[in-house]
Amino acid sequence: MNTPTQNFEQPTSFEFTPEVMDMAKAHIAKYPADRQASAVMPLLDLAQRQHDGWLPRAAMDYVADFLGMPRIEAYEVATFYTMYNLEPVGKHHVQVCTNLPCWLRGSDQIVEAAKRNLGVEMGETTDDGLFTLSSMECLGACVNAPMMQINDDYYEDLDETVTESILTELRHGQTPKTGSQIDRKSCEPIGGLTSLNSDAGGD
């Protein structure tokens, strides 16, 4: 929505592959009959995954028709959530959180490092089609701020060097470490637990 529009073509048709169709039916089965429209969000996601990470209009139409709901309602859902990409994105969609906690912890530097490494501005895709850089609102990992999400993986506790090395590794087809990039287990405090780390004593 708020990214500069690039020139791209909308495909004229879309259809679930048989494997995706099975997954779609599994989602629909979770909801009562006549309420299959409830499955619109997972189905749009399936469509996006099948279609190189972005959701063309034909896919939204397909999903809406498939679920027997007005097409405009599928458009409303797809345009509301930033997780649905309505324009083509690179193979790696780099989504840097720039919301308040990450910003306080230095997300500006992370953005700068990403721009420097990729050579693109926010909302742009690299010429080789490998990376798209976007800024995101809170991705819910504030405890390990600053962070970014690349496709389905979170990379947390970032600094400029680590950000660049993650992107470089991805460019070379390697698999960088996901999660916290410093010595931290999940979202526990740095340097280990500070409470509840021994028996409470007594009985």
Next chain:
Amino acid sequence: MPKLTIDGVEVEVDAGLTVLQACEIAGREIPRFCYHERLSVAGNCRMCLVEMERAPKPIASCAMPVGDGMVITTDSETIRQARKGVMEFLLINHPLDCPICDQGGECDLQDQAMGYGYDRSRYAEEKRAVKDKNLGPLVSTVMTRCIHCTRCIRFATEIAGVPELGATGRGEHMEVGTYVEKTLSSELSGNIIDLCPVGALTSKPYSFNARPWELKKTESIDVMDALGANIRIDTRGAEVLRIVPRNNDDVNEEWISDKSRFACDGLRRQRLDQPFVRQDGKLQAVSWDEAFAAIAGKVKSTSGNKIAAIAGDQADCESMYALKKLMESLGSANMDCRQDGAAVGEGSRAGYLFNSTIAGIEDADAILIVGADPRLESPVLNARIRKRFLGGNVSIGVIGEETDLTYRYDYLGAGPDTLADVAAGSNSFAQVLKDASNPMIIVGSGVLTRADSAAVLGTARKLAEATGMIADGWNGFNVLHTAASRVGGLDLGFVPGEGGAGTNEILSGSMDVVYLLGADEIDMAALGGAFVVYQGHHGDAGAHRADVILPGAAYTEKNATYVNLEGRVQRTQLASFPVGEAKEDWAILRALSAELGQTLAFDSLAELRDRMTTATPSLGNIDDIAAAEWGGFGADGAMNNDAFASPIENFFMTDPISRASQTMAECTAARDNSTTARTGTHG
């Protein structure tokens, strides 16, 4: 019933109402933008804030159900502050371009900003701008003005039943529109113009034409279909600039169809503004006297049984009465108000009325639609059926064409054999009708023009009787007419007298003189060599065939009585005078009768109405429905098995006015563009 105290006054209201409605009952005005009594509650504009005792902050009164013992304050310093705050937020992204906005002068935002807002803005930052949408030839958009009340979205989804509008994007990027550019596919789309509380959606044909305070407003009745929608005609000088609906809960609620609203530009085109006589094969402009003399010359040398009259779909009761009297005095019984040749009107009056009444649709719990496409034949009535459908617990069956009626229905079959099955009880829908407490059948006018229509009507009558549609306090038999003049004409008896010819015989070429009172939708070639007098307001098919043209008045230009499909008597009011030398229709007939030496026995409209209501008393009861006794109509006999078809091919062009309308032509083109596949040669 819950009791509330509103500004110190105790009121008792029905349970289930909202606080806003209770405040209105208590006589307090609550400002609002998103709330509309005929739409679902959205609660997103926050303008209707009121204070409720023991609530920590102001509440949105439109979304709060009433409760017993509530204490509401609608006018306190807190509330004034809160409303000012809401108004300030609403105006942040509103352009304040009132001087160039068509809504200016009738704008809710303008009025409420005056009444409830600050007198200046503190907002110095940039405003957002939104790209305008193309919603087709009727609705003009300036989306930057939109305050996101979502009334148009709710109207399209709920009332019109075409879920095409939506809000895409989120937060500051939210936009109201169709997302994929398209013309709204509803016949009721013009109503979103009235619903829009700001100038985001305005009328495209009326754009930049006038300010509301320049207009003369005349309350009248629509004649584009048989519904008799209540309208207000806005004129400036002689020109009808726009038509808007009036509220009438029994008829059109507050909606009108796009044809009723936008065909009025047809009143300015193709008008007959002076009498014409055909001389040497060409129509020559003449004076009234010459035109009358030409008619008298022919009529006086013709015997009565060779003279015939057909009244068109927009003829009013007064002129039909006058024409009937004139024909009788000429010794002719050849007259018909059913220019489509419909075999309806013989037998009981209940056989041609919409007996359940329009509002009665809401009481029905099983509806069988036979050979009608109510969406095209009467869009507002169709919206009423949809309203009933949304209420739940109703079964709707359709025999005829399978089209999108904006509600779900059981498709039973295409033709008379299915109808016979239901009547005989061998179709499962017969049981549905029998089990219903208020079953109804709607017979479309497409059924009535068939050769076997008497048999079909007879079958429908038997079906109604067999499934319990006729009971004390409920009559479920309904005919859906498309012509505004039809019920009035039948009530007046503008039908063949004893031994007289009806439309079909008149059109067999056996008449020497045919008088067409606004009748254009007939096969002119079938009139043969007859001498044709056309009295009407538009140069349409009838005028092209005519030997003498008498310019009459359109429905906005006369005080006239019409009877709608349920039998409700309503009167139009003169909003502007007939163009040029044209006259009101009854007056033309009165003048002509004198020339023919058969002077009609009235000299004024009041005298005519006196006589008319003496002959047909029901016509005197304005806004009233004279209920019809159930009785025999229709006939036994074989039905041929051709599928039922609706008579309306192009909704936008069904009468001389809408055929002359440029706006309706644009609508037709837009519709054709969206329905035919685009080929490589397009653009």
